[in-house]
Amino acid sequence: MDKNISFTLKVWRQNGPKEKGHFETFQMKDIPGDTSFLEMLDILNEQLISERKEPVVFDHDCREGICGMCSLYINGYPHGPATGATTCQLYMRRFNDGDTITVEPWRSAGFPVIKDLMVDRTAYDKIMQAGGYISVRTGSAEDANNILIPKPNADEAMDAASCIGCGACVAACKNGSAMLFVSAKVSQLALLPQGKVEAARRAKAMLSKMDELGFGNCTNTRACEAECPKCISISNIARLNREFIKAKLKD
Amino acid sequence: MWLSNSSIGRKVVMSVTGIALVLFLTFHMSMNLVALISAEGYNVICEFLGANWYALVATTALAALVVIHIVYAFWLTMMNRKARGTERYAVEAKPKSVEWASQNMLVLGIVVAAGLGLHLANFWYKMMFAEIIGNPTLGGLEATDGYGYIVQTFSCPIFVVLYLIWLAALWFHLTHGFWSALQTLGWSNKIWFERWKLIGNIYTTLVVLGFAAVVVVFYLKSLCCGASCV
Known part of the structure; x- marks a missing residue:
């Protein structure tokens, strides 16, 4: 007791x-x-x-x-x-x-205080709306085994998908950067065949939305990773960087 | 242009200029080691890298890298402070995995830049600059007598201490900068993160030790051979 x-x-x-x-x-x-x-x-x-x-x-x-x-x-x-x-x-x-x-409360220009300890995190919803999805034909679901996915990729995607979008990464970051969130959301789809199709567009759209909403530039201090309640790794940020740079070089 | 209007693009500029400067430091350190072996050999290099067209082109390119790196550093810091908002936390704790250097890169960079200013005044001004303006004995010795200037500078304890502080700041700056640059370029994952960190720490330590060796050896030489501090 x-x-x-x-x-x-x-x-x-x-x-x-x-x-x-x-x-x-x-x-x-x-x-x-x-x-x-x-x-x-x-x-x-x-x-x-x-x-x-x-x-x-x-x-x-x-x-x-x-x-x-x-x-x-x-x-x-x-x-x-x-x-x-x-x-x-x-x-x-x-x-x-x-x-x-x-x-x-979380203190960041991207998350203004609504009242007392409550902050406005709709910026995250806007980032998701910019590209955090895949376009699929709705209707009856395909057979789950139609597309084979290597177990390590599935695990990595699942780890990224465990992000709950609470905003602790932005709160912990001395730069007020939302890179851990954006990178987890980009990674969970980029790692899977269904998400690869729109990977380049997604990385560009979500990142430019993040920049537009006033979040900062990542300087790799790793504070986000240390404070994340879901232990999301900054290796996702490396993946987002990779996806984004590849997409920009292709343009 | 994505290198200036996206956050990753701006970081790519920091990363690429940073890596280029690390490569330059590696070259400069290797060159300095020659001074430990042979005075004549070192002065031949100094002559080779005097006010010749190729050395001037390379110096200009190098200066451009330094300027871009510094301008972007201040620009990024200003944007990041703005993104942090107007209110600061009353209580802040630093998680164990967060390196001190990673949160103080700008301050370390300013110390490194100040050291660079001192270094340019000690050597570049009396050597390449002296040749450019056509006054080879501007600093008291011949413009190509790099060895002589090393002996002169590091017989002064004050310069020895200042240079060692400079090198210590550079060590902290690079231990974070090295892996951070590769992370920004996307060349990292859970395994490579650990590898780059280790490689970066070893590489940085070797480069800084190489520079420090010249400072310390010439200071010790001045103690036993009684070179005068000017």
Whole structure:
């Protein structure tokens, strides 16, 4: 059984995208160690509501690490100090009695704050719309074994496809670059025969959309890879570079 | 033009100019090692690379590479700071796998460029430049007496220290730059990433040690042979 802990919580409050934000400090008492980070924020919000104060706004949905909705920059780490896990999979047993826990939103020009800890990540949807798909005739599905795919390629594509688009890569990057996300989305298709057909167009369209939306230039610091809750490798970025350069040289 | 209006294109320019400069450094380091073996041999090279048309063309091309690399560095840094947004994180932690050099390439680059300025004043100005303006004894010695200038410069402890700091910054800059350049060109994957990193570290260490050897050896020589610090 985990111990209960008491700690100081510093939370970023901001009324809107253009408003000036500030930190607000809360004292949290006797929080059980098996409370998830988001449940802890629920407890805080219940307290605030009962005091007739405005609750803290934060993004969340599935709470089991697959939807990519939760965010939060906790004590200097996107998704907190745990590796290979999202904020909803972070438990309070990671922290100690008397700690000060600082919670900030993703900070990047590409992800403006909507309110408090919630940021606008529709930029990722726009990048997907630019080319993160394959064009197929809909209707009855083909037999799965019609197109044979080598196991290593299938595995690599699956690893890339595990990206949940949460935006931790952009939050971690000192350049605010979305290259890890874009490269994972390009890779998951470029590695498979169905995706190869449109590979060149896709790489160019998704990258130029990323640039257009104000994300930065990748300088290979590897912070994205270290903070990614799905452990997406920067070898995907090398693949995106390769696909993009090949496509441009062909033009 | 995709080399200036796409993020990967801009990085390709950094990468290609960077690799070209690493190749130049390799050549320059090999040339310097001759000074350890033979004074005459070294001065023959200096004469060969004086104000001749081919050396001037190569120097101009080299200067263009340096300028493009530096201009792009500042341009990319400005864009990246803008992409980061106006608010900075209150608490920041650095993950273990993130190299210090990778996050400080611009600062390291500025130190390297400052060292380059000093180096041009110490040698290039008194040698190639002296020949161009037709005043071969501009720096006190003959313009082709590179060996003499090495002896003179590295008998001064201050220059020895400054050059070693310069080389240390260059080492950090290249340990990241080497694999980063190949990653940007797309020539990497999970296996090659480790290989390039190892090859880059060894290569960079050898190049920097080669440069440092000349500095240290000539400083030690000046201690025992009493060459004067000008």
